[in-house]
Every structure is written in structure tokens, then in C-alpha cells.
Amino acid sequence: MTDTVVKLRLNQQQLELMDRTIAQGVAPDRVSLVRLALREYAAARKAEISTKVPQ
Amino acid sequence: MTQRQIISEFVIEPGTGKAIELLQGQILRVEQIEGGQCADFNCFNLHDYKEFMHCGRTRTVHGFHPTKGSFMWSAPPRERAMLYILEDTVGRNDVLFPRCSAYVYEASYGFAVHTNCHDIQAEAQREYCLTPDDVHDSFNLFMCTGVDADGHAFMTRQTTRPGDHVDLLALMDVLAIPNVCGADVMKTSNFALKPLKLRVFAATEADLAEVPKVPKLASQRTPRDFRNPAIKSDRPLRRDPDYKADFPNTPIVVTELPVPLSPDELAMFNAVKRTDIYGDDDAAALRDLLFSWWEERFLLAHAGAPAIESQ
Numbered sequence: 553m554t555d556t557v558v559k560l561r562l563n564q565q566q567l568e569l570m571d572r573t574i575a576q577g578v579a580p581d582r583v584s585l586v587r588l589a590l591r592e593y594a595a596a597r598k599a600e601i602s603t604k605v606p607q
Numbered sequence: 608m609t610q611r612q613i614i615s616e617f618v619i620e621p622g623t624g625k626a627i628e629l630l631q632g633q634i635l636r637v638e639q640i641e642g643g644q645c646a647d648f649n650c651f652n653l654h655d656y657k658e659f660m661h662c663g664r665t666r667t668v669h670g671f672h673p674t675k676g677s678f679m680w681s682a683p684p685r686e687r688a689m690l691y692i693l694e695d696t697v698g699r700n701d702v703l704f705p706r707c708s709a710y711v712y713e714a715s716y717g718f719a720v721h722t723n724c725h726d727i728q729a730e731a732q733r734e735y736c737l738t739p740d741d742v743h744d745s746f747n748l749f750m751c752t753g754v755d756a757d758g759h760a761f762m763t764r765q766t767t768r769p770g771d772h773v774d775l776l777a778l779m780d781v782l783a784i785p786n787v788c789g790a791d792v793m794k795t796s797n798f799a800l801k802p803l804k805l806r807v808f809a810a811t812e813a814d815l816a817e818v819p820k821v822p823k824l825a826s827q828r829t830p831r832d833f834r835n836p837a838i839k840s841d842r843p844l845r846r847d848p849d850y851k852a853d854f855p856n857t858p859i860v861v862t863e864l865p866v867p868l869s870p871d872e873l874a875m876f877n878a879v880k881r882t883d884i885y886g887d888d889d890a891a892a893l894r895d896l897l898f899s900w901w902e903e904r905f906l907l908a909h910a911g912a913p914a915i916e917s918q
Contacts, residue, residue, distance in 0.1 A: 555867035558876075558889050563859045566898070573901065586866045586893065589900035594875040596903070 560586065611808040621800030622722040624731035624786025628653060629777045629807060634693060634814065637748055637785050638772035638804040643765055643797040645788035647706050647724040647745035649732070650679060650689055653780040655830070656737060657838065658685045662744040666702040667912045671752070674698040678821070678915070679746060679775070684828040686913065689781055691818045693810075694774035697767050701750035703760040706742065707790050722789030722800065731784050748773050748785070750795055764794045776810055776818065821915050866893065 562570070570582055579585035614633065618640070619625050624647075629635050637646050652658035661682035669677040675695040678688040706724035713719065729739040751765045775783065791800045830836035834853070868876060880892035907914035 555869055556873050557865050557867050558893050560864040560866055560890055560894050560897070561861050562864055562894065563861050565856060565859070566894075567862070567864075569901065570897075573905070582864055583866050586864070586897055587868075587872060589897045590868070590872055590876055590893070592904070593896050593900040594879050597879045 608809065608811050609813070611811055611814070614807040614809060616807075617805040618802050619785065619787050619805060620802050621787050622727065622789060624727045624784055625805060626731045626734050626782055626784045627805065627807060628780070629775075629783040630780050631777050632810050632815065633777050634808040634810050635775045635777070635783050635785070636772050636804075636806040636808065637775070638806065639749070639767045639769055639801075640804050641801040642768040642771065643799065644767070644801040644803055645750045645765065645790070645796045646748040646785045646803055647728065647788050648748055648786075649728050649743055649745055649784040651737075651741075651782045652681065652685075652689070653782050656735075656741065656782070657830075658682070658687070658689075659741075659743050660689055660746060662702040662746060664913075665746065668908070668915055669702075671703050671754070672698075672700055673702060673746075674700060676819075678778075684826070684832075686827050688778050688821050688915075690783075691776045691778055692773060693776045693814060693817060694772065696771045697749055697765075697773075699749065699751050699765065700773070701747035701752040701762075702744075703752050703754070704747060704750065704762065706745040707788070707793075707795075712792075716792055722791070724786060724788055724790075727786040727789055728784060731786060732782075735782055747788070750788070762793065762795050764797050774808075776814060778818070819915075 567582070570585055573579070574581065574585055579588050611634070615627075617625050617627070627635060637648070650660040658681045660679045664680040664682060664686060665673060665678070668680060673679075673692065675692050675698065677692045679690040679692070681687050681689050706728060708725040709721065709723050712721035712723055724745060725739070725742055728742040728745070732741060749765055749767050749771070750762060752760055752762045755761050777783070785803070785805060787800060787803055788796055789800070790796060791798060876889070876893065876896070879896065880889065881895055882892065885892040885895065902910055907916055
């Protein structure tokens with residue numbers, strides 16, 4: 553299956569924050585940083601759901 | 608110095624306050640004599656009264672009830688730690704309520720004249736040539752408050768006892784102005800006005816060692832950094848014909864960053880994206896996810912509050 557492209561709209565301040573985060577070695581480039589954010593954010597939500605006590 | 612040395616002592620009677628020059632490294636103790644008395648508190652940089660303690664900044668950093676271990680911060684663009692709460696035997700202070708004022712007592716209780724914290728502060732500050740317009744929102748010591756279910760701030764009675772006190776350590780030279788809260792027809796001070804004791808000490812080495820280090824940042828600006836450092840000396844506002852707007856970081860320019868998502872990544876995204884807010888705008892939802900993740904992973908403070916840990 554092919555990739556789906558989402559076109560993020562970011563201003564220069566948001567890009568600066570991303571670039572400073574990348575400079576810390578968190579990810580190699582902007583796209584990788586977004587993908588990392590997605591994986592970690594989704595994993596955290598999955599963990600939240602799995603630890604919830606059923607009503 | 609291992610023992611605190613008393614520099615001065617005062618008693619502020621009901622209906623009064625006192626402006627005190629509190630130098631860096633000195634401690635102001637505000638102490639209950641009978642118990643059950645709220646003290647309102649203002650504070651200015653002794654060498655530049657335009658820098659003053661800001662309850663909004665302080666509550667953003669420390670919450671609605673700052674206590675031992677909290678700082679009192681000055682307003683932007685200074686944003687410096689002015690005082691450190693070294694001791695607080697009660698642990699219930701307030702930065703939600705503004706000072707009470709003559710208007711409150713006239714509008715709600717029908718008084719033509721009534722003791723009120725604004726006017727008491729103004730009279731105490733007049734000793735240093737400040738005007739009633741210079742009184743700022745007060746840090747309310749010993750005031751027991753909260754927020755009710757519909758979002759209104761409320762006040763209730765306090766349980767302070769004789770000898771209960773708050774110690775404020777000056778981190779810069781300040782004019783510190785505590786006053787006996789003028790509210791005797793509210794719960795604030797249990798429906799009675801009582802005197803308070805003030806004592807100024809020289810801090811010991813141990814006192815000074817208790818203060819956590821806070822960052823010194825370029826954004827903590829002083830008049831040296833201002834485009835217009837002069838204090839305006841008249842009251843009317845008139846347009847400066849030479850004014851040219853120079854807002855930082857403008858113009859804001861938006862660029863596109865195409866992010867290819869694999870089928871697995873797209874499934875992950877679809878499971879967590881905030882369609883309740885962004886509908887079918889996946890770009891906005893992914894941007895939200897990116898910066899929400901950043902906050903969770905990297906932010907050292909509550910969102911919107913400045914981090915005060917020294918790096």
C-alpha cells in the first residue's frame with residue numbers, strides 16, 4: 553500500500569522548535585521527528601487505555 | 608552568620624499598613640498576634656518601582672495558594688524572583704482575589720467609608736511618593752480561598768493561631784508593604800480586625816542556602832532593553848507620530864511540511880487524532896499531536912507557565 557501524505561502547516565517559530573529538538577539528537581530530520589511524535593503519542597494513549605479499569 | 612539578627616520590629620494596627628525597605632538578604636516575618644487575620648501584601652523593586660510583584664505570574668508558576676518554597680515574581684517583561692517564601696506555618700495564602708476596595712464596601716455593604724486594602728496600601732505607599740494608581744493586586748497572606756464548581760473564587764474563614772507566620776526572604780532590594788486586611792464584614796479574617804506583628808531579620812547562611820537557583824534569561828528585560836525606557840510623566844495618551852510598528856518575529860510565515868505516513872502510521876494517527884476539534888483537517892490534527900507530544904516529553908512546567916528550574 554502507498555503512503556498517505558499529510559501536509560503540515562508550520563510557521564517559522566514552530567519549525568525553530570522542531571529544529572532545536574532535532575539538534576539535540578532526538579530525530580535526524582523534521583519528518584522523522586513528526587513520525588516519532590506520532591509513534592510515542594499513540595503508544596502513550598494506548599497505554600492509558602489499557603490501564604483504565606473497566607466500568 | 609548562624610543566628611538571625613533582628614533589624615526592626617513593628618506592629619501594624621487594624622486599618623493600617625507599613626512600607627518597609629527590605630534589602631536583599633533580609634527576611635520579613637508577618638506574624639499573627641491573636642490569630643485569624645489576613646494580610647495583604649504589595650512589593651516593588653526599591654530602585655525601580657515600575658518592577659512590582661505580579662500575582663498573575665506568581666499563580667501561573669506556583670498555583671492559587673503559593674506557600675513555603677514558592678517565589679513572588681515580578682511582572683513581565685522583568686519576570687524576576689523578588690522574594691522567596693522561606694517559611695509558612697499555615698500554608699494557606701491566596702493569589703486569586705484582588706485587594707478589597709472602597710467600591711466593594713460601598714456597592715455591596717453601603718458604607719460611605721470603610722477600611723479596605725486598596726486604600727490602606729495607597730496610604731502606606733504614599734510614604735514613598737507612590738500614588739493610589741500604583742497599588743497592585745495583592746498577595747493575600749493567610750487568606751483561605753478556593754474556586755467553586757461554577758468557576759467563582761470564594762473566601763472562607765481561616766484557622767491561624769497566635770505565632771503563625773510567613774517569612775519572606777528578599778532576593779533583591781524591595782519596598783515591601785504588608786497591611787492588615789480591612790475586611791471585617793467578610794469571612795476573610797473571621798469577622799474581626801486584629802493587629803499583626805512585622806519583624807525584619809538578616810538572613811543566615813542557612814536561610815540563603817535554602818533558596819533554589821532560578822534561571823537568568825535574556826527575556827528578563829530591564830529598561831536598558833526597552834525601546835522606550837522613559838516613564839511617561841503626564842496622564843493623557845497621545846499618538847507618537849514617529850511610531851513604526853516593530854513586533855518581534857513578524858511577519859509570521861507558514862510553510863508546508865509534507866509528511867508521508869505509512870498505512871500503519873495512518874492507522875495510529877486515525878486512532879488518536881482530535882477529530883472533535885479539527886474535523887477532517889488532518890494537517891491541523893497532526894500539528895496538534897506533534898506539539899502536544901513535545902509538551903509531554905520536554906516541558907518542565909505546566910503548559911503556559913515558565914519553567915523555573917535552573918538548567
